[in-house]
Amino acid sequence: MAYFEVPEIDYTRYSNRQLAAVPLVVLAVALLVLSGSFLAYGTPVPLGMDFAGGTELTVQTTTSEGQISAAFDEQPESVTGTGGSNQYIVQFSSTDSQALSDQAEANLDQDGDAEIVQSVSSTSASFGQQSQQTALMGLVVAFIGMSAIAFLLFRTFVPSIAIVISAFSDLMIPLAFMRLAGIPLSLGTVAGLLMLIGYSVDSDILLNNHILRRSGDFYESTHRAMRTGITMTVTSMAAMLVMGVAAFLLGIDLLASIGIILFVGLATDLLNTYMLNLSLLRWYKFEGIRS
DSSP, X not given: OOOOOOOOOOGGGSOHHHHHHHHHHHHHHHHHHHXXXXXXXXXXXXXXXXXXXXXXXXXXXXXXXXXXXXXXXSOOSEEEEOSSTTEEEEEESOOOHHHHHHHHXXXXXXXXXXXXXXXXXXXXXXXXXXXXXXXXXXXXXXXHHHHHHHHHHHOSHHHHHHHHHHHHXXXXXXXXXXHHHTOOXXXXXHHHXXXXXXHHHHHHHHHHHHHHHSSSOHHHHHHHXXXXXXXXXXXXXXXXXXXXXXXXXXXXXXXHHHHHHHHHHHHHHHHIIIIXXXXXXXXXXXXXXXX
8 A cells, every 4th residue: 555655743742632622622613513503493404305304306497597496486495407408406395296396397498398397306394304313323323333343342441432532523523514514414414424433433443453452652653553544534535525526516416415524524533533532542551540
């Protein structure tokens, strides 16, 4: 494997409190954003149609994107081009798909011989709530499973809890970013968050394993783990950024959202792994009581 030139940071210049302060402040801000959003809107992050319910129309029309909203009695939640010629996805909070289809047929301009309404998808509010509960349960089960694996691998409290705290932060900060960026929570973005749990555990276990189980002093082991871990993470960040930009240009909103969420989450993982997790491990190695 080719490695990035990772500088050997002089961690002795910084106390454990200084190292942990930055990621903990960022986590605190993220939790404030999510809490404020919950109090103001009833949900920590905006919910997509998968969870909130609604109707999605795919229309083929020569009517401009800016004028499509005026064709309906209800203001659409969003109007998005698909990348295809004169094709748009229009989302509504209403579940009256028949009325919305009729309004589209009556008020939108036809594009040649193509039918105006290409497809209709509707999700009831009750079904969306069930999907939301299922997705939340999946995240909780994945997080608990990850925590159990961490404790089974290291069987000591501090190294294991360091992994759990880092993974928790790796989830909360991208969720806060989703609120600020207006990215809705959907089944697709939940899949991206589940991937983040895996990425987080991978990098944290790599660091813990090098420091606790490999030969060499603390800082030598840290740099060795950073060479491998940062190479993997930065490569993944580049791939996610390319995917997100390409999907945005092609009008594939879901892939663009997943790409940017993973990019932000992986950047967060660098912060948490090599500052927060490392500070806890250093305290454990030099000051803590090991069993």
